[in-house]
Amino acid sequence: MENKIKEKFNDGMVKANDSYMKSRRVTIDPITRLEGHGKIDILLDEKGEVEKAYYQIPELRGFEIFCKGKPAEDMPQITSRICGVCPTAHHMAGTKALDSLYKIEPTSAAKKLRELIYSLFMLEDHALHVYVLGGPDFIVGPDAPKASRNILGVIEKVGLDTGKKVIAMRKRIRSLIAYLGGKVIHPVFGLPGGVSKGIDPADLQLFKDIAKEALEFSRFTLKVFNDIVLKNDEYLKLITSDTYTHHTYYMGLVDENNKVNFYDGKIRVVDPNGKEYIKFNTDKYLDHIAEHVEPWSYVKFCYLKQLGWKGFTDDSSTSVYAVAPLARLNASNGMATAEAQTAYDDYFKTLGGKPVHHTLANHWARVIEMIYAAERLNELVNDPEITSKDIRTIPVETPSVGIGVVEAPRGTLIHHYETDEKGIITKVNLIVATQNNSARIAMSVDKAAKGLIHGGKVNDGLLNMIEMAFRAYDPCNACATHSLPGTVPIEISIYDKSRKLIDKISR
């Protein structure tokens, strides 16, 4: 099997590289991609203006082949190993795919427990992005020195006490995930038809206490964002600037009232004017999502299938869509909880109504989703059914096809499994959030580069502002899950009009 994977891989590499070399005369090292590097190639014209900027993201290849022959029940564990950053999302999508595969309805208590652990995960992951990954862009400042654009710079800005609060909250949330899932990184929680563990009534108070703290923490985070970002006119101008704006479709899971839902519901898509384009059951995703291949990238670019591929277009004729927090808010009619709804209303009022097309507004949307996750968490821990012992329905049907969809922190995540009658995997298809977003991310990097680089002048601050264009999506680059001592580099290469490399920066 290993040789087959290698052959297929090498064949693809050769073809893609040849094609790219012919069309662009710029070399991409295919190995670099598989190590988890992000890569941006910026091509300048004779005046030093940007002709085109290409953003490359790595893709874990051969995963579908690897899964063939494995028992379907192993998939939530196997797929959670794809990514060390959001394993809970893969675990949950995989678990829901097993429900679908075995045509089984989880018990009511099991669904609530799943949503509880998922709310904890979304809250923790979003907090991490706000304070650590994307936050430095605004909290420290987009043009701040490179050395301070990290969590340490954030701590300098918000103070040690806030830093301690963030770290402590994360730890408390993770302790609850570990209580239910056993392992925080690769949880063993979801089973077809239910979950492996419930909440002991004796431990419920701890859940209630942490849920309460989590809501306070989310409110605090909204205040921090409000004070540092929204009260700064320059930042608001940056968020709403054309450089970071695209008119595309938006996709997200919604409940029966068209409110944002992370765990379940139908997939709703709105057009660039904010009108509902389509709403469909998750098992119909193949009727509505298709993938386009470009010679310069191994990543497949998702688009709305019934519209056909219209290119990387940025107007009402486009078929490109976005996922992630901004898209979820655009694709819904609101939030299902009170405080999140208030924040949602403020968001659209401030940013000029629905839909919001500003990529950097993802950061604010993320904070609103933290409020929702915390409120929903409080609802769930106070639900009388949450300590029920009726946490699993045993599957009896013969498996065939299973499709599970959740909203991962970075957007819609689709798992699709097919098996033989014994439940052995014969086919796997995964569409991860960053893949759903890949066309819009490519457009964002290109537009930011064109808007920011002029006369061939490139510096670290400008390059950071180009990176901000994709950082807002919280793209997942590190499929290989870890890299000691801890760098997942991004390389930015700048080529002159004759495609000679004139500068290369590694981060």
Place this chain on the structure above:
Amino acid sequence: MNSIPKKILVLGMGNDIMGDDAAGLVAARRLEEKLNTGGGVDFCFMSSAGFILMDVMEGYDKVLVLDSVLSGEKSAGDIRELDKSELMGKYSGSPHYTGLPEIIELAKRLELDFPDELRALVIGINEKGILRESLSSIIEEKIPLFAEKAAQIINSWQKEPKALKAELLTI
């Protein structure tokens, strides 16, 4: 006070569906099986870096990380200890990641109860992006040596004052 043992953690890192990337995990598991510590050493097996490492390492006096690094064909199977500059490295500046250097610095600034000594043993591997649930033969045969070197570090720590003495079995 001299009777209080040092809290020691062995942190095996890697992804167990990615071939030789799992070498650190496998070595840590072997060490756990073979090292009779009298309860003085904890083991943790991780497939992720980032902030989770802070949670894992907090409260320990000493941490030994076992991991793999991409080294190229010639150095595949070579086992070495990362020096301070490699361990501290540079801040990742990644959009999606917080590396060990930031975590160490952050823990210091937040005055967390963080290890006063952190060492990392790594084994060179030459596989990139391979999906497989086993090690290559080159790496597999180096696992006993990898675990042995790790045991030597653990033993040296346990011989320090306030430490429990571990009995190293034949590995």
